[in-house]
Amino acid sequence: MYNDIIKDLDPLFNPKSVAHIGATNNRNKWGFSTITSLIHTYKGPIYPVNPHEDDIQGITVFKKVTDIPGSVDLAVFTIPAERVAAAMEDCVQKGVKSAVIISAGFAETGPEGKKLQDEVLAIARRGNIRFIGPNCMGYWSASSSLAAFMMPLLVKDGPIAFVSQGGNVGAAVVVAGYERGVGFSHYVSCGCAADIQIEDYIEYFGKAPNVKVILTYIEGINDGLKFIDVVKKVTPNKPVIMLKPGKTQAAAVAIKSHSGALAGGILRVNTPEEMLDVAIGLLVQPLPKGPNVAIITPGGSYGVLCADACEQEGLNVMKLPKKTIEELDQIFPPRWSRGNPVDPAGDRNFIAYLTAPVRLLDLPTADALIFMGFGGFTLFGNLMLQQRTKTENTLKPEYVASRDAAIKAIIPVIEDIKSENIYKVETAIKQLVGMLGLVLGIKDETPIEDLATILIAARHSGRLDNSLVDDLLDLTKGEDYIISKGTTRVAIINDMISRLMRSMVSQWIASYQKPVLTTTFTEEQVKLVDDHYDYTSGNRAARVLAKLLEYHRYLNQISR
């Protein structure tokens, strides 16, 4: 069975048809949420099974699984525990290949429930039915767009596979991932794991082509040695991030004592938040080759806290060579920090702030860059732009934190004082052209009028995504566009500046093959940019970088 993990679990993750035993029209039962979840996601044939219903949401209901005319790859159970064994017997008769038992009331309730669970397991084994659960929240498989969840979950397709022994922790990580724009290839709430074990899922994820990073929340492991064996095979190719409460120390000791090297293969984290932070880091960053980190910060104290966090995480806040300091002397005013963290000390020239990182990344000794204040330019830029003078201000001034609110607040300004607004637009366009210069490698003295020409060239360079080029081109077409979008040029330009900054960071990562972690000041700022891969503090960025380094060192060690 062990060598055939793909064959074993494929009917579960890529079923050609699904029966739902316990589907119902009663909104007060989990069977209602589950069938609705299935109907909204899965495109193949769905067969609701319930002796007391005829029609569920327009689909014919069958009394028993054996009444279903077609073949059934997957059976979803939401019926009470005491009726699961009989229904599983039907599934064996029907030739069902896999199952998920959401129903609770098994091993978790004591010896009686354990007996029931063993009975169900024996029946399933006899019919070669592999199953998730019991006592779980369900699962998600992106490859067949199947969400068999007992509650509506926010989930989208992506390269992360996740098996969780805790349904709520799992659900929260999945939802938080959704909010940050990160998707999942698989998510399994494994519940009591009577049949398929944590390590089975991990082995499968290790072999599944749409998985890049594996997450697991573990409270206890049944077979520690098997777990270690699987992890050893998987981690050389894919990192496994483990969240594990310290309480189950026995298992932790079992894992650690067996293999020193393993500690590097499994990346342990302390909170669901950190789990997602590290997963995002592994997805979008190359691994650092060493501990030397350069930091650039728009504010001294942020740099101090970040440097402190880096040292605590075992990273090295590197000393800058004289040559680099001299290069940065050319870029920043004399008051800059002249050391690492690089702090322009309140200099408002953010083209300079975006030029300096290249000097740092150029250093062969620099293994990584933490770029602080990402999104901050947009936030403070919007706040500054909407800071109206007394004479122009007919409305109550509003200090706002979100992009939407900023846009709303700017609209009256553009309507009231055209000339003032034109000033703002020109200043912003100038910045934008400067940034385009950096991104596209053109001179930043390019006249504003040449924007359209540059953009048409950019379309062919492949260095900007087309939607951004189109938006930028629209900008050159004047005021009608602004009104039709219900917003202002200033807001649009600031938004584009954010997107350009993102492009630049991506380019740095790609050309230097070094991690560049971006941080913002507040949660709100994270949402000012299109994806939410930023970390809200230097502490979080430092922690992620340390985990990336841990994984690099592990890979180095095993390859020797």
Added chain:
Amino acid sequence: MYNDIIKDLDPLFNPKSVAHIGATNNRNKWGFSTITSLIHTYKGPIYPVNPHEDDIQGITVFKKVTDIPGSVDLAVFTIPAERVAAAMEDCVQKGVKSAVIISAGFAETGPEGKKLQDEVLAIARRGNIRFIGPNCMGYWSASSSLAAFMMPLLVKDGPIAFVSQGGNVGAAVVVAGYERGVGFSHYVSCGCAADIQIEDYIEYFGKAPNVKVILTYIEGINDGLKFIDVVKKVTPNKPVIMLKPGKTQAAAVAIKSHSGALAGGILRVNTPEEMLDVAIGLLVQPLPKGPNVAIITPGGSYGVLCADACEQEGLNVMKLPKKTIEELDQIFPPRWSRGNPVDPAGDRNFIAYLTAPVRLLDLPTADALIFMGFGGFTLFGNLMLQQRTKTENTLKPEYVASRDAAIKAIIPVIEDIKSENIYKVETAIKQLVGMLGLVLGIKDETPIEDLATILIAARHSGRLDNSLVDDLLDLTKGEDYIISKGTTRVAIINDMISRLMRSMVSQWIASYQKPVLTTTFTEEQVKLVDDHYDYTSGNRAARVLAKLLEYHRYLNQISR
């Protein structure tokens, strides 16, 4: 000077008039942001000073401070460093009482700047002018509604006083506080602190009646012994939360070695986020009398992680007495965890979930309660309610995370399927009446029709805030209200359920005088309730509780 701290700093925090040396119409200078910040906040006379301007935002500009006709309590400096000394001389001549020097280019730049700074200090001392800075971001004083900031900051009135050696860390904490609904009485970015020292501000805050909690971000202390002396006087009455990078170890050692007791008086935190978390805890919670904590969680794994975090923070996840377990047996179905953390194991009866905490708080041995999943009912409630069946679903189903989005998604449902919606409204009203029963102490079998009567009674009981009563009464007036608000009854009711839950938690805190810390699953959920005092994880709640206990123990120790 030391004993007259109130007299010394009062002109700064309650000035009767303000001169701004360096006010400008040039949007590219900090002097523009600063004067705009002043004009938008301060109600007293403002005198812009700039030899090159005549009118700034409709206000007459003076060439020099000495040209101003009226008296000047405060001078704000945003002019270049090399011109500060001469302008300060003018201030001495004019009899200005206090100043804030935002201008950079002093001690932070090296020996030359230090010399300049000493010169400015000597002039100010001669004229008895106390000043903030130089090289700072400005400050906020709620008592005179004065924001002299070099950039627009989101800040509102409240009981927290904050002095920060880091301008950006300070700004981020203030903005994050604003986002969470927490206000500041004072915020000072103290910069180089040439004149007024960190400990001077803390002493002043200790004596200011509108301050309840004091925050400070410190990189280094000039006079460690004086600092300790001040803190010793302040902390018996008001907690001081300190964020301090570990790098400046010398100062840390100086503080620690001097007095063991002091460690309890100053609450050290590791991140800006934790600083705000602990401040909110100290503001809204009583101190725990001991380490015993009860946990209630809507999901097992969340409870496990929280219990783990509590133990790591030195708290005790208490064993529940047999009697309490039996009481909870009456409330929950048999599958509940029958221990601490209390986990109803998927039971959907949330009136039960809101009844159980009282049984835990009743225990004389329970020192605190962590109430997990706050806001989650609203989130998942909204998600469940909008989970449309296939037959009723003409629109694409949307899994949404925010309240606004949920409301938008529900609107088409209410329009399309009235009958379905009525079912939802009745279910929700039933829950609402049940909760009103708990809050107001009435029976939960009260017919829905009696809602208005109950509410009119509630208005007089003082147990609900009037705006909530009004909104609830509106609810009984039928569908017109719904449409006029542009939302649905379901969404409104869910919102009210959140507000009622908040009322209940407040009542528990008030009547038991024990801390009840609430947690949510994600950042989004925090924003589903009116104020954002919840913590996003059990880890954060446990950390705060540990700090509250630390402060309790310190107070106990010094009172002995």
